[in-house]
């Protein structure tokens with residue numbers, strides 16, 4: 028699922044288009060402001076010529092007058108601010124704007140990809156993979172509590188609770204989780220048998236967060252574990268596909284690993300998975316893992332070290348109820 032070259036080009040073209048849009052916007056603002064207040068254009072020209080002559084002097088090794096220059100520039104800036112205010116233009120009317128102030132719409136923040144690049148990359152991957160359509164159908168707005176039976180009451184610890192009330196609690200907690208995501212960034216573990224709403228709930232959270240421009244990667248556990256096992260970082264800074272994917276796993280705001288089972292619990296992948304989960308916990312990054320295994324089965328399949336890490340750092344949600352998928356087909 029890493030970006031193809033053409034997807035990468037699409038994102039970079041989009042950055043260029045945004046830069047062009049803002050350049051045109053500034054040109055239009057300048058046209059209007061200079062027509063209303065000609066002195067503003069003179070100020071711009073004076074700033075340009077002062078900077079150019081200082082640059083010429085610097086090339087010749089003469090650094091005198093730098094203090095003088097910065098003083099002149101701040102006088103001109105004050106005069107400009109004053110004029111904008113007097114003629115009722117917004118204070119930033121003649122500034123070049125950016126959609127992302129961190130990378131100034133270049134997609135690069137220092138030596139790393141900017142957060143906004145990761146958001147765009149994950150959104151594009153979703154659109155292209157078709158998952159966007161799934162999320163349009165499966166989200167908090169379409170969640171139907173009436174599908175979960177009220178009269179099916181089960182024991183949870185020493186309490187008894189209906190399947191519907193349990194789901195109602197989970198739904199409320201997951202909505203609050205999505206609403207407060209920027210503050211809490213907690214990790215969640217969804218456990219319970221097949222078909223009782225875990226995947227649907229991960230879709231709800233993914234959609235809510237992507238709508239708020241968080242980057243989300245949704246990955247099946249088998250693909251995830253393959254990537255962990257295969258990723259190779261090369262010394263010459265080039266990546267193979269798995270390494271590129273690993274990088275995205277590390278950058279992403281929320282990683283959802285769906286359907287973690289026993290089959291990945293060989294000691295090599297389990298150890299890598301453990302390191303990876305630790306890594307995200309220590310960097311305060313959120314992960315949601317869903318598994319058909321019960322807590323007891325997870326503890327048996329994975330090391331105690333790993334499961335205790337889950338219990339200490341993940342909010343655990345117990346799903347139960349009749350298999351919704353089977354119900355859906357039997358009703359047809």
Ligand SMILES: [Zn+2]
Pocket residue numbers: 127128129130131132133134135141142143144
């Ligand atoms: Zn950015």
